[in-house]
Amino acid sequence: MAHVTTASQPLLSQGGGGRSYRDRQQRGVRAMELDWIEDFLALADIGVFSKAALRRNVTQPALTRRIRKLEYAVGAVLFDRSVHPVVLTPAGEDFRPTALEMVRMLASARSRLRSQTAAGEMVTIASLQALAISFLPPLIGALYAARTPPAIKVMADDMAGCLEALLTGSADILLTYSHPDIITSQIVDTFAALSVAEDRMVAVSGAGADGTPLYELDDPRIPYLRYSDESFLGKLTARILSDHEALGARLDPKYQNSMADGLKAAARAGLGVAWLPLQVAGDDLEQGRLVRISSPEQEARIEIAMFRDPGEKSRPVEKLWSDIRRRIDGQKPAAAVAAG
Secondary structure (H helix, E strand, O other): OOEEEEOOOOOOOOOHHHOOHHHHHHHOOEEEEHHHHHHHHHHHHHOOHHHHHHHHOOOHHHHHHHHHHHHHHHOOOOEEOOOOOOEEOHHHHHHHHHHHHHHHHHHHHHHHHHOOOHHHHOEEEEEEHHHHHHOHHHHHHHHOOOOOOOOEEEEEEOHHHHHHHHHOOOOOEEEEEEOOOOOOHHHHHHOEEEEEEEEEEEEEEEEOOOOOEOOOOOOOOEEEEEOOOOOHHHHHHHHHHHOOHHHHHHEEEEEEOOOHHHHHHHHHOOOOEEEEEHHHHHHHHHOOOEEEOOOHHHOEEEEEEEEEOOOOOOHHHHHHHHHHHHHHHHHOOHHHHHHO
């Protein structure tokens, strides 16, 4: 079991006795398991013990015990359990950047060691499921149309799983949708970022025999195909609907799936209305199997971005990153490249 060291005081207190986490680091040292740090980050991201336990592949009681042990190790209560979902206490907010840095440093060391082996020749990309299917293969195909591409392993998961893979060094690059209201400052501040493309979140309905939509957004009741609340696209859809309360009140949830392709299939089958990225819905819209029913005000622009550890010096990762950057710069107007 991997360990890191940090300082603590023996008793827990919500406010930390007036001292910050960093102040209390001077009061002694005790061993702290890396698993506890990763548990903390998972729970901080998801906010629900049962879902964080599922993400960490442990039982909920085991996760609860490990979080409690971490709190004893750092000497402060890290989560406010009086609310649901749980939220970070001030001490937890103070500790989070330290936890991210601990995991990042180990991931960087692991990547350096891995790059010295044959396995290090393969670039591992953690990707949101929708992008792993609709975006990544065409990107790699276009990038290496006339030459041999690097060996690539794709890990398709939700946002929490992809971020955990990047933090722990299981993945070299994270491919994700990005929106300033959803991507946290910790991600932006910790990792190097590359804006790869733009997409748009639009509402779609299945099409009738005459090609008209089965449902419209001005219908009195609209069967709604929704993402899970903790998913990136679920948060983005909720962000759109927060600006359209009357529309949100008419939505009648009928089907839930955390995967955009799952909701696309449900919409195509006539089960209701879903918000989908154009990258996912494009072919079905062109073929008339789906109909775009949202106005521009009921949609949202989203960015497709890649993130990586700036300390990662693996040659295959550097080369793939540079190849993608050159392709993006080549597609920009000359003035934009000079400015960027």
